[in-house]
Amino acid sequence: MLEEVQTGVRLRASRKPVEQMRIARGRKRSLIDVIGRASGIPVIAEIKRASPSAGDIRPGADVSEVARAMLRGGAVSLSVLTEQKYFKGDPNFLRKVRKITEAPLLCKDFVVDEYQIYEAAELGADVLLLIVKVLRGELRRFMRLVGELGMESLVEVTNEEEAKLAVSEGAKLVGVNNRDLETLKVNLNRTARLAPLIPDDTTLVSESGIRTPEDAKKMLDSGADAVLVGTALMRADDIEQKVRSLVNAGG
Numbered sequence: 001m002l003e004e005v006q007t008g009v010r011l012r013a014s015r016k017p018v019e020q021m022r023i024a025r026g027r028k029r030s031l032i033d034v035i036g037r038a039s040g041i042p043v044i045a046e047i048k049r050a051s052p053s054a055g056d057i058r059p060g061a062d063v064s065e066v067a068r069a070m071l072r073g074g075a076v077s078l079s080v081l082t083e084q085k086y087f088k089g090d091p092n093f094l095r096k097v098r099k100i101t102e103a104p105l106l107c108k109d110f111v112v113d114e115y116q117i118y119e120a121a122e123l124g125a126d127v128l129l130l131i132v133k134v135l136r137g138e139l140r141r142f143m144r145l146v147g148e149l150g151m152e153s154l155v156e157v158t159n160e161e162e163a164k165l166a167v168s169e170g171a172k173l174v175g176v177n178n179r180d181l182e183t184l185k186v187n188l189n190r191t192a193r194l195a196p197l198i199p200d201d202t203t204l205v206s207e208s209g210i211r212t213p214e215d216a217k218k219m220l221d222s223g224a225d226a227v228l229v230g231t232a233l234m235r236a237d238d239i240e241q242k243v244r245s246l247v248n249a250g251g
Helices: 002-015 031-037 063-072 091-098 114-123 132-148 160-168 189-197 213-221 239-250
Strands: 043-047 077-081 105-108 127-131 152-157 173-177 203-207 226-229
Touching: 002 114, 031 077, 031 152, 031 203, 043 063, 043 239, 063 077, 063 091, 063 239, 077 091, 091 105, 091 114, 114 127, 114 132, 127 132, 132 152, 132 160, 152 160, 160 173, 160 189, 173 189, 189 203, 213 226, 213 239, 226 239
Parallel strands: 043 077, 043 226, 077 105, 105 127, 127 152, 152 173, 173 203, 203 226
Antiparallel strands: none
16 A cells, blocks of 8 residues: 555656645644634544545545535534545645635645655645654654644554654654554544553544544543544534534533
């Protein structure tokens, strides 16, 4: 999977070098700030038509309409899949969503090359997902470039070793993926297990497997500051109401 991603990156870089990109410099919208100011449970609502674990979720969904429904429901931020093969996303989805909201946008892809960081900035992303399991020794360098381009890094971890590495590298926005990236099985207790390793001045996001208001509340009670929810929203008959139910789960 990652080799395919790298091959695609090389092709895009040959067609459009970084020097030809139009990237707005300066600080972008802060996901950390909006999570800290949120009333109710801070929900990062994810727009995805498919995933490796679930297959097709909402094929052909109108990205702009979905985004508007999520925002009406009270999402503090939107996560947009740009990976094309496995999640059936598209970079243009992020461009479309950027046109309709000033909320912080998370660009979600398998980032394996610095070129993708420049791409995300050009698309209008405010936050970029960096997966520790994928990057390892390159994490610090990638985080630095993300910051130089005015974005925040959401550093994703799945175990104690990765959580400690993220913290040691200075991550201020950490995501705990409750899904095992190899087996694709979900364990919501992972957030509670890793939360004590994350300092109080670091924002913690619980990702994957959150389906109900009870799940969302459990994640915050376990130490998370926000939840990222995708499949449960994209499968809902009424996306706006589904988001609202999660936001209001905090009481």
